[in-house]
Amino acid sequence: MAASLTRRLVLGIYAAIIVVPLVVVVAGSFKTTQQLFRSPFGLPSSLAPTNYRTVLTDASMSTAFVNSVIVTGAAVALTLAIGSLASYGLARIPGWRGWVLYGFLVLGMAVPAQSNMIPQYVLFQNLGLLDSRVGLILIEIVAALPVAVFILTGFMRTLPRELFEAGLVDGAGPWRTYRSIALPVSLPSLAATAIFLFVIQWNDLLYPLLFIHDPTKTTLPLALLNFQGEFLTNYPLLFTGVIVASTPLVIAYVLLQRYFVAGMTAGSVKG
Amino acid sequence: MTETLQERSPRVGDGEARTGRRRRSAAARTHPGLWLFPLPALVLYVVFFAGPTIQAFQYSITDWDGFSAAYQNVGATNFENIATNDDLFLGAATNNLKFLLVVVIAQTVLSLLLAVLLQRNSRSSTTLRALFFLPAILSSVSVAFVWKFMYDPNFGLINQVLGGIGLDGLKSSFLGNASTAIYWVALTQVWAHAGQLMVIFVAGLQQIPEELYESAALDGASQWQRFRFVTWPLIAPATAIVVAYTTIQSFKAFDLILGLGGNPPKGSLDILSTRIYTTFTNSRFGYAAAESIVFMVIIALVSFLQRRAVRLTQHGV
Numbered sequence: 001m002a003a004s005l006t007r008r009l010v011l012g013i014y015a016a017i018i019v020v021p022l023v024v025v026v027a028g029s030f031k032t033t034q035q036l037f038r039s040p041f042g043l044p045s046s047l048a049p050t051n052y053r054t055v056l057t058d059a060s061m062s063t064a065f066v067n068s069v070i071v072t073g074a075a076v077a078l079t080l081a082i083g084s085l086a087s088y089g090l091a092r093i094p095g096w097r098g099w100v101l102y103g104f105l106v107l108g109m110a111v112p113a114q115s116n117m118i119p120q121y122v123l124f125q126n127l128g129l130l131d132s133r134v135g136l137i138l139i140e141i142v143a144a145l146p147v148a149v150f151i152l153t154g155f156m157r158t159l160p161r162e163l164f165e166a167g168l169v170d171g172a173g174p175w176r177t178y179r180s181i182a183l184p185v186s187l188p189s190l191a192a193t194a195i196f197l198f199v200i201q202w203n204d205l206l207y208p209l210l211f212i213h214d215p216t217k218t219t220l221p222l223a224l225l226n227f228q229g230e231f232l233t234n235y236p237l238l239f240t241g242v243i244v245a246s247t248p249l250v251i252a253y254v255l256l257q258r259y260f261v262a263g264m265t266a267g268s269v270k271g
Numbered sequence: 272m273t274e275t276l277q278e279r280s281p282r283v284g285d286g287e288a289r290t291g292r293r294r295r296s297a298a299a300r301t302h303p304g305l306w307l308f309p310l311p312a313l314v315l316y317v318v319f320f321a322g323p324t325i326q327a328f329q330y331s332i333t334d335w336d337g338f339s340a341a342y343q344n345v346g347a348t349n350f351e352n353i354a355t356n357d358d359l360f361l362g363a364a365t366n367n368l369k370f371l372l373v374v375v376i377a378q379t380v381l382s383l384l385l386a387v388l389l390q391r392n393s394r395s396s397t398t399l400r401a402l403f404f405l406p407a408i409l410s411s412v413s414v415a416f417v418w419k420f421m422y423d424p425n426f427g428l429i430n431q432v433l434g435g436i437g438l439d440g441l442k443s444s445f446l447g448n449a450s451t452a453i454y455w456v457a458l459t460q461v462w463a464h465a466g467q468l469m470v471i472f473v474a475g476l477q478q479i480p481e482e483l484y485e486s487a488a489l490d491g492a493s494q495w496q497r498f499r500f501v502t503w504p505l506i507a508p509a510t511a512i513v514v515a516y517t518t519i520q521s522f523k524a525f526d527l528i529l530g531l532g533g534n535p536p537k538g539s540l541d542i543l544s545t546r547i548y549t550t551f552t553n554s555r556f557g558y559a560a561a562e563s564i565v566f567m568v569i570i571a572l573v574s575f576l577q578r579r580a581v582r583l584t585q586h587g588v
Binding site for chain 2: 003007010011014015017018019020021022024025028036037040082083085086088089090092093094101104105108110111112113114115116117118119120121122123138139141142143145146149173174175178199202203205206209220221224225228233235238239241242245246249250253257260261264265268
């Protein structure tokens with residue numbers, strides 16, 4: 001009885017620590033700075049979206065939002081496509097060759113982004129890919145490929161060999177085996193990986209910070225960071241920015257929670 | 272076992288594949304078209320990832336500023352300066368170490384505690400698990416802004432609450448206090464990710480057979496003894512994953528630092544990743560590359576030592 005009371009107490013306190021800041025942020029996005037400072041816990045006196053209007057017009061968050069949708073959408077789709085093809089090949093090339101190629105690709109997970117960003121910056125500059133959404137999409141794909149290949153190949157290797165050999169007997173080449181067997185079977189792992197990629201690519205700050213200086217090409221995390229200099233301690237506006245940037249993730253999380261947990265766990269188990 | 276055997280035969284064949292006949296039989300097994308599948312990934316990876324990584328080593332022994340056509344090869348000078356003569360780098364490394372220790376210890380303990388409390392799949396447990404996981408999906412910049420307000424010395428939520436309940440003595444300037452600022456950022460990191468790692472522990476806990484607890488209870492083991500002698504040894508693999516992941520995370524806390532500490536972050540909040548970035552934005556490409564190499568080595572070393580340590584404790588238990 002005492003144990004269950006302690007349990008409830010601990011969980012209740014932790015739930016409050018998670019929920020209270022989030023509620024204050026949501027309520028705060030409808031307040032003025034003075035209202036927020038005077039009563040941070042109070043309900044907003046009106047639900048007029050004044051801050052939202054400011055954030056989406058003056059602060060060009062709407063441009064950033066559109067850019068984030070384009071860049072993340074393209075990066076997730078292409079990382080998945082390239083990663084899925086690679087994982088199929090790597091799982092099926094027999095013997096040491098498949099493993100060596102796999103090891104070479106996955107070794108990239110041990111390289112922190114800061115360790116190759118400088119030559120990458122120079123390379124992208126020479127290719128005219130700075131301040132370009134295409135360039136940003138490209139670097140996001142490249143940065144995520146090792147972990148995507150790691151997750152997807154791990155799944156492909158769990159598939160029984162007979163599944164593919166059945167296709168070979170029927171005279172189907174690797175492409176048809178991929179399309180009609182491997183791809184449909186791996187849909188759940190692709191969905192989990194897609195969510196994982198969505199979270200890291202939507203939230204990524206480093207590459208936009210490095211490669212994007214043109215305000216019309218900026219993505220949400222960078223726009224948010226630049227906000228800070230502009231509005232300094234106008235917390236209601238910062239909160240509004242946070243909500244605008246997080247809403248797609250939270251909606252997706254509510255709808256697809258299982259895939260979030262699976263995907264983000266697979267991404268962290270990389271060790 | 273059968274799989275190893277199957278994989279063995281082409282491996283033997285590959286070694287002798289010089290004769291045409293052998294080659295054909297290997298080809299029948301490995302359709303040449305298979306090599307096309309990893310090709311796009313490999314090309315992108317070699318050109319835009321592996322190549323630049325090798326180039327970082329080349330830059331690291333130069334004094335290149337990123338713009339001039341000419342630069343000098345300075346040998347190991349950059350590395351010597353980093354090791355002996357760079358207070359900024361040393362400060363960032365110290366901060367990173369403090370950050371890492373707090374995050375690894377606090378996050379591992381907290382996520383394990385939450386997992387133990389929420390391991391059963393009851394309705395309330397799954398709801399709370401989903402709630403605790405939620406901050407992990409937010410961008411670190413968003414998390415930073417939420418906590419910037421929590422920590423605000425004048426209007427911040429924490430000081431207001433402390434004042435409200437008459438604990439004015441506990442009020443703090445939080446991020447404004449240079450000697451403790453990094454710990455507050457560490458706690459923010461724990462807030463954001465403890466729920467994510469809890470999930471890994473829950474998965475580990477649910478694999479422990481119920482009978483083990485029952486027989487331990489029959490033997491008269493207390494709740495703590497059951498945790499100590501049943502749960503703890505059996506979730507060792509999950510602990511290893513959590514500790515390893517949290518460590519890597521602590522080196523990557525770039526966005527959170529820029530969000531809470533500004534860009535460039537003030538010295539009390541600078542960690543290695545932000546240090547390298549600042550050196551780079553100051554157009555010291557060669558030196559920043561050298562720092563980035565040291566960074567990569569530090570991460571590899573810490574991960575290696577940690578793996579050894581985890582293995583030792585697992586055998587020790």
